[in-house]
Amino acid sequence: xxxxxxxxxxxxxxxxxxxxxxxxxxxxxxxxxxxxxxxxxxxxxxxxxxxxxxxxxxxxxxxxxxxxxxxxxxxxxxxxxxxxxxxxxxxxxxxxxxxxxxxxxxxxxxxxxxxxxxxxxxxxxxxxxxxxxxxxxxxxxxxxxxxxxxxxxxxxxxxxxxxxxxxxxxxxxxxxxxxxxxxxxxxxxxxxxxxxxxxxxxxxxxxxxxxxxxxxxxxxxxxxxxxxxxxxxxxxxxxxxxxxxxxxxxxxxxxxxxxxxxxxxxxxxxxxxxxxxxxxxxxxxxxxxxxxxxxxxxxxxxxxxxxxxxxxxxxxxxxxxxxxxxxxxxxxxxxxxxxxxxxxxxxxxxxxxxxxxxxxxxxxxxxxx
Amino acid sequence: xxxxxxxxxxxxxxxxxxxxxxxxxxxxxxxxxxxxxxxxxxxxxxxxxxxxxxxxxxxxxxxxxxxxxxxxxxxxxxxxxxxxxxxxxxxxxxxxxxxxxxxxxxxxxxxxxxxxxxxxxxxxxxxxxxxxxxxxxxxxxxxxxxxxxxxxxxxxxxxxxxxxxxxxxxxxxxxxxxxxxxxxxxxxxxxxxxxxxxxxxxxxxxxxxxxxxxxxxxxxxxxxxxxxxxxxxxxxxxxxxxxxxxxxxxxxxxxxxxxxxxxxxxxxxxxxxxxxxxxxxxxxxxxxxxxxxx
Numbered sequence: 001x002x003x004x005x006x007x008x009x010x011x012x013x014x015x016x017x018x019x020x021x022x023x024x025x026x027x028x029x030x031x032x033x034x035x036x037x038x039x040x041x042x043x044x045x046x047x048x049x050x051x052x053x054x055x056x057x058x059x060x061x062x063x064x065x066x067x068x069x070x071x072x073x074x075x076x077x078x079x080x081x082x083x084x085x086x087x088x089x090x091x092x093x094x095x096x097x098x099x100x101x102x103x104x105x106x107x108x109x110x111x112x113x114x115x116x117x118x119x120x121x122x123x124x125x126x127x128x129x130x131x132x133x134x135x136x137x138x139x140x141x142x143x144x145x146x147x148x149x150x151x152x153x154x155x156x157x158x159x160x161x162x163x164x165x166x167x168x169x170x171x172x173x174x175x176x177x178x179x180x181x182x183x184x185x186x187x188x189x190x191x192x193x194x195x196x197x198x199x200x201x202x203x204x205x206x207x208x209x210x211x212x213x214x215x216x217x218x219x220x221x222x223x224x225x226x227x228x229x230x231x232x233x234x235x236x237x238x239x240x241x242x243x244x245x246x247x248x249x250x251x252x253x254x255x256x257x258x259x260x261x262x263x264x265x266x267x268x269x270x271x272x273x274x275x276x277x278x279x280x281x282x283x284x285x286x287x288x289x290x291x292x293x294x295x296x297x298x299x300x301x302x303x304x305x306x307x308x309x310x311x312x313x314x315x316x317x318x319x320x321x322x323x324x325x326x327x328x329x330x331x332x333x334x335x336x337x338x339x340x341x342x343x344x345x346x347x348x349x350x351x352x353x354x355x356x357x358x359x360x361x362x363x364x365x366x367x368x369x
Numbered sequence: 370x371x372x373x374x375x376x377x378x379x380x381x382x383x384x385x386x387x388x389x390x391x392x393x394x395x396x397x398x399x400x401x402x403x404x405x406x407x408x409x410x411x412x413x414x415x416x417x418x419x420x421x422x423x424x425x426x427x428x429x430x431x432x433x434x435x436x437x438x439x440x441x442x443x444x445x446x447x448x449x450x451x452x453x454x455x456x457x458x459x460x461x462x463x464x465x466x467x468x469x470x471x472x473x474x475x476x477x478x479x480x481x482x483x484x485x486x487x488x489x490x491x492x493x494x495x496x497x498x499x500x501x502x503x504x505x506x507x508x509x510x511x512x513x514x515x516x517x518x519x520x521x522x523x524x525x526x527x528x529x530x531x532x533x534x535x536x537x538x539x540x541x542x543x544x545x546x547x548x549x550x551x552x553x554x555x556x557x558x559x560x561x562x563x564x565x566x567x568x569x570x571x572x573x574x575x576x577x578x579x580x581x582x583x584x585x586x587x588x589x590x591x592x593x594x595x596x597x598x599x600x601x602x603x604x605x606x607x608x609x610x611x612x613x614x615x616x617x618x619x620x621x622x623x624x625x626x627x628x629x630x631x632x633x634x635x636x637x638x639x640x641x642x643x644x645x646x647x648x649x650x651x652x653x654x655x656x657x658x659x660x661x662x663x
Contacts, residue, residue: 028560032407039406040379040399047399055559057414057550057566152444165448168456172463172481175474192552225553239553280607282509282551 011037011045014070018053021062025053045071120354123326125205136212136247138353144217144226146191146288147316147365153187160185191288191316193217193226193363196274198293199258200232200265206323206351207261208251210292213356215242215250227283230254231270231293233263237278267297267336268304275310288363289315292350294324297336304336308343318343321350321359373432373500376402382431390581391420391427392574400565401428410523410544412559415567417549418611425504425545432543434500439491441511447518451528452493455486462486482532492522496538502545509548513555520558570612572599578612579619586619587628593660594619594630598642600659606648617641632657 011034018025025033029052036048046067054063119127119134127135156166163184170179195214199207211230218226218239230236241257244250255261275284289311297304312318320340324330326349332338341347346362349355376382382405383398393401401424404411413421429436439450459481466477495503505519522528523544527537546562548554570578576595583591598615610618621641627634635656643649 024556024560026560032409032563035407036403039403044379044399047396048403050396051400051403051563051565054564054566055556056553056564059564060566152442153446165453165456168460172456172459175463175467276605276607281549285551 007042008034011049014049014066015053017066017070018049018063021066023053023059023062023066024055029053029055120357121352123351124209124323125351132209135209135353139209139212139216139356144193144360145364146193147363148188149191149286149316150186151189154184155187157183157185159183190364191286192283194279194283194287194289194315195226195228196271196289196291196293197228197230198232198265198267198291199230199261200263200296202265202294202296203323206292210323210350211242211251211254212247214238214292215247217360218242219245227278229274229278230258231267231274232258232265233260235270235273235277236260264298265293265296265336266299267293267295267340268299268301268307271304271307271311275307275314279311279314284311284314286316288317288319288365290319290321290359290363291340292321292323294322295320295332295334295337295340297334297339301335301339305339305343308340312343312345317345317365319346319348319359319362320344321348321355323349323351323355325349326351326355373405373434376405378402385431386427389427389430391423391431392578392581393424394570394574397424397565397567400563403563404545405543407563408541410546410562412554412562412564413545413547413567414550414564416569416609416611418613419567419569420612421545421547421567422504422506423613425502425506425547428543428545429502432500432502434502434543435498436502436504437491437495437498437542438504438506440506441508441515443510443512445511445515449490450492450515450518451490451522452530453488453490454482455488459486484533487530487533493528493536495542495544496526496528496536499538499540499542501542503542505544505546507549508546508558509551509554516555516558520555520561523558523561569602569609572596575599575612575615579615582616583619583623586623589629590622590627591619594622597630597635597656597659600655601642601652604652604655606643606651607645608643608648610642614642630660632660635660 012030015025015030015033033049033052036052037045040048049067050060050063054060119131119138122131124132124135154160154163156163160183163182166182166184167179170182171177173179195217197207197210197214199211203210214226214228218228219242225239227237227239228242230238236258238254238257241253242250244253278284279289308318322332322337325332325347332341332347348359348362350359374381374385376385379395379398379402382401383393386393386398386401400411403409413424415421425438426436462481463477466480489497491503495501508516508519511519525537526541527535529535569575572595575598576592579586579591579595580588595615598610598618602609618638618641621638622630622634625634625638636653639649639652639656643652
């Protein structure tokens with residue numbers, strides 16, 4: 001029937017528009033969508049689509065926007081990606097071409113490799129374009145594992161408590177003759193790691209490297225996924241954007257998702273938002289939470305102090321990595337930093353590859369700062 | 370075998386649920402209708418206390434089917450969720466057979482892994498029971514491996530027990546999954562499900578729910594409590610109260626013999642609505658103000 005086919009085409013076009021808006025409307029979902037519309041009739045297309053095509057609360061807002069644009073209301077506004085971070089992404093792509101006139105004496109690949117050791121300790125803010133590119137390659141091999149904890153699950157072991165199930169199974173196999181008892185013990189898993197990366201103006205020289213560090217860290221983990229949030233004037237969860245394998249594509253996706261690249265920082269308010277929306281419910285509970293920020297707070301330091309206390313009660317450990325800490329004569333005088341410090345378990349540097357390596361060790365619990 | 374009622378359209382489901390005391394809005398009625406029609410699990414997400422778990426219970430009652438509940442927790446595995454062998458009984462059987470002088474080892478082994486020594490856990494019970502409502506509660510607490518295992522089970526509605534063979538549900542059970550969003554549940558699992566987000570209800574519907582659940586409470590009290598909770602939800606609280614808390618509060622006030630809320634009583638019973646000291650401190654002022662006005 002031509003009419004039914006045309007109706008299906010409209011629905012498929014709608015699903016395609018949804019995908020364009022960032023909703024994961026996969027083929028399987030679309031199939032269910034068509035069945036749902038067939039069950040419910042076209043008058044209930046809104047709910048048919050909302051129930052079958054969306055998969056999270058974030059999807060709902062996108063869904064409403066696209067639905068209004070397609071089937072009524074004003075055409076949805078086109079969202080522009082934030083310009084700031086894109087420039088920093090292009091820097092990589094354009095690297096080889098611009099290098100020639102930017103820095104005539106750019107080092108060769110071999111020279112870069114041999115200078116890796118030097119690079120490890122250099123402040124990221126002082127690096128030139130080529131060195132930054134080298135740093136990116138080094139950062140790509142990072143993996144971040146949380147400190148291990150014991151879980152409720154038990155697994156067979158050489159010693160531990162007697163495992164009744166396996167012991168009796170063994171007995172059955174032996175025809176009921178007493179057998180050697182089998183043992184089990186609690187297994188261990190790495191704790192969840194949460195990274196809060198400050199991408200405000202004062203962090204601009206570090207943000208690109210720190211986000212790449214976050215990307216590598218989030219990609220490299222087995223077990224619970226590392227969650228990554230950016231903070232500046234708004235809080236953005238970027239875990240999904242960072243799940244691209246390719247760092248440059250991940251950074252491009254992130255640039256499109258983060259609306260406030262290089263704004264000012266309101267650490268206290270954003271930390272409160274993080275705790276209300278995610279942390280309290282479980283993201284921060286028992287996790288190792290790392291704040292990567294210079295602690296430059298535009299808002300009320302007292303609010304930040306209160307939220308840090310809250311975070312400290314929820315998390316297993318709170319680690320603060322501050323790129324400015326390594327500067328000669330640094331003292332945590334910024335009001336925000338001073339307010340946060342009493343609720344921080346480890347205060348580390350975050351300005352160089354070596355510092356980030358050390359941070360990874362601290363997260364793992366191998367090293368105390 | 371009992372049959373479940375045929376629903377022609379979402380309104381029928383809503384009416385049936387309403388008879389059990391569970392009030393649904395359009396979206397949720399459609400969600401339940403589709404879940405029944407398409408045999409798809411219903412994935413319910415939303416803040417704690419908005420009625421996700423209660424929906425499963427209401428559905429079970431509305432369908433006249435047993436509710437089979439699986440509470441998820443960290444480290445949950447197949448032997449707790451699906452089935453396990455009853456080892457002590459197997460051992461007894463073995464001893465008894467030996468005492469009787471049975472020697473056929475193969476036959477004995479076959480007997481030991483008989484269906485009657487199998488302990489069915491919730492998931493297997495749900496596969497074998499039709500009709501039934503399977504509630505997989507707080508799936509976000511289980512870990513990834515368990516999610517993957519569920520994915521398989523929920524797409525096939527069958528499970529293979531090595532010693533016995535495959536158990537397949539002739540008609541899949543009605544499945545409700547809930548999540549409090551303490552972590553993101555894997556997309557592959559959600560893709561199998563219908564997704565419904567539970568919002569806090571508006572004043573009229575919440576009042577209707579309270580009246581329905583607590584018919585003995587005075588109308589004035591129910592109204593006041595509902596209005597106050599709506600005020601509290603607009604505050605910036607660590608844990609905004611859910612419908613469950615509204616009901617608790619009305620019940621607490623009623624137990625104190627109140628037919629109306631005054632500021633003093635409200636503050637004294639605040640513990641049944643707000644579960645953080647910071648929230649209580651923050652809310653006290655606005656509560657008293659709201660009571661003075663209304």
